[in-house]
Amino acid sequence: xxxEAIGTKLNCPLEVNIKxxxxxxxxxxxxxIPKNEGVLQIYGxxxxxxxxxxxxxxxxxxxxxxxxxASFTTTKKISYLSFNVKATKxxxxxxxxxxVDNLSPIQIDSGYTNVRIEASASxxxxxxxxxxxxxxxxxxxxxxxxxxxxxxxxxxxTSRTLQVQPxxxxxxxxxxxxxxxxxxxxSIQIIVTNPYCFPNPATSTLTLNLPNKAAEKIxxxxxxxxxxxxxxxxIIANENNKATLDISKFAAGMYIVFAxxxxxxxxxxxxxxx
Numbered sequence: 001x002x003x004e005a006i007g008t009k010l011n012c013p014l015e016v017n018i019k020x021x022x023x024x025x026x027x028x029x030x031x032x033i034p035k036n037e038g039v040l041q042i043y044g045x046x047x048x049x050x051x052x053x054x055x056x057x058x059x060x061x062x063x064x065x066x067x068x069x070a071s072f073t074t075t076k077k078i079s080y081l082s083f084n085v086k087a088t089k090x091x092x093x094x095x096x097x098x099x100v101d102n103l104s105p106i107q108i109d110s111g112y113t114n115v116r117i118e119a120s121a122s123x124x125x126x127x128x129x130x131x132x133x134x135x136x137x138x139x140x141x142x143x144x145x146x147x148x149x150x151x152x153x154x155x156x157x158t159s160r161t162l163q164v165q166p167x168x169x170x171x172x173x174x175x176x177x178x179x180x181x182x183x184x185x186x187s188i189q190i191i192v193t194n195p196y197c198f199p200n201p202a203t204s205t206l207t208l209n210l211p212n213k214a215a216e217k218i219x220x221x222x223x224x225x226x227x228x229x230x231x232x233x234x235i236i237a238n239e240n241n242k243a244t245l246d247i248s249k250f251a252a253g254m255y256i257v258f259a260x261x262x263x264x265x266x267x268x269x270x271x272x273x274x
Contacts, residue, residue: 005084007048010106012180014078017137019109021071028061029097036096037061037089042070044078051084052076060088061098071109084228107182114184115144115176133161134174144176165180166190167198168209171272197257201271206249208268210241210261220260226253247272 006153014020026040040058043051055078056070087096108114120131134146148157151171164172170190177183197208210218218238223245234246243259250272257268 003084003086005082007080009080010049010078011110012182013046014074014106016074016077018114018182019071020106021109022106023067023069023102023104024056024100025065025067025102026058026061027065028063029099029100036087038085038087038096038098040098040100041086041258043082043084043202044074045080045082046077048080049082050080051082053078055081059216065099065101067102069090072158105181108184115174115186117172117174117186117188119188119190129163129165131161131163132172132174132188134176136176144178147175147177149173164190166192167196167200168192197268197270201273202247203273204246204256205236205243205244206247206270207244208257208259208266210259210266218259218261220258221245222258223247224256224258225251226255231255 024042028038037060039060040056041054042056043053044055045052053072053075056068057074058068083100085098086095089094114137116132116135116137118135127241132148134144136144145158146158148159148162149155150173155172164170169189169192172188172190173185175183175185197206199206208218208221218241221233221235221243223233225231231250233251236244236246239245241261245257247255252272252274254271257270259266259268
């Protein structure tokens with residue numbers, strides 16, 4: 001058995017106990033195959049010229065270019081890679097050559113999550129706040145760039161912790177990226193349990209959302225101003241347990257909506273602003 005190796009230093013080290021993956025294209029030189037056989041091994045180490053951990057070993061290499069995929073979990077910090085050609089069978093004084101191309105960036109494996117969301121609750125009543133924060137299996141929040149998004153396209157936050165007040169069922173996502181560009185995701189869905197109206201305050205339209213007992217219209221709606229006067233209701237849409245009202249002609253101030261639905265009376269308070 002004959003072995004030859006070359007090494008390289010990584011721009012950013014791989015941290016301990018994290019699952020990484022990469023791909024690489026490999027082929028053998030045709031004139032030496034099939035009489036000679038060999039494999040490619042890729043080792044990782046914290047110091048130069050060491051082989052601390054075997055990260056990848058190919059099957060026997062033939063003369064056809066093939067893409068191979070590797071996935072591994074580091075057992076110690078890795079700063080160097082060593083590419084080792086191991087000839088498992090040589091005939092006479094002949095040689096065995098392996099060609100390597102298209103080594104992909106080494107990334108945190110898609111199945112590994114270094115960041116996790118912690119929430120003060122998984123379900124809330126409308127109008128209440130919920131606290132979201134990041135927890136990391138490696139490092140602290142100061143080691144990462146944090147980006148929060150949600151199922152609402154307009155939502156974007158970059159703080160380590162945040163307080164949200166969703167007015168409907170909402171999924172929140174966090175992406176944590178370290179200084180080497182490695183990143184991981186997590187998500188959480190917050191369930192809003194009560195009927196609600198939105199937006200609040202409102203300028204021109206107000207939407208009521210009631211419990212999903214049946215996909216139907218809300219049969220009775222009444223709006224009163226702050227001194228108890230009944231206001232005319234102009235309905236834009238009313239279906240699937242939701243009603244959208246035109247309030248563009250209302251004066252600025254506080255109003256109360258009463259919605260009768262499945263023999264239940266629901267009360268909403270909202271503010272009209274100019």
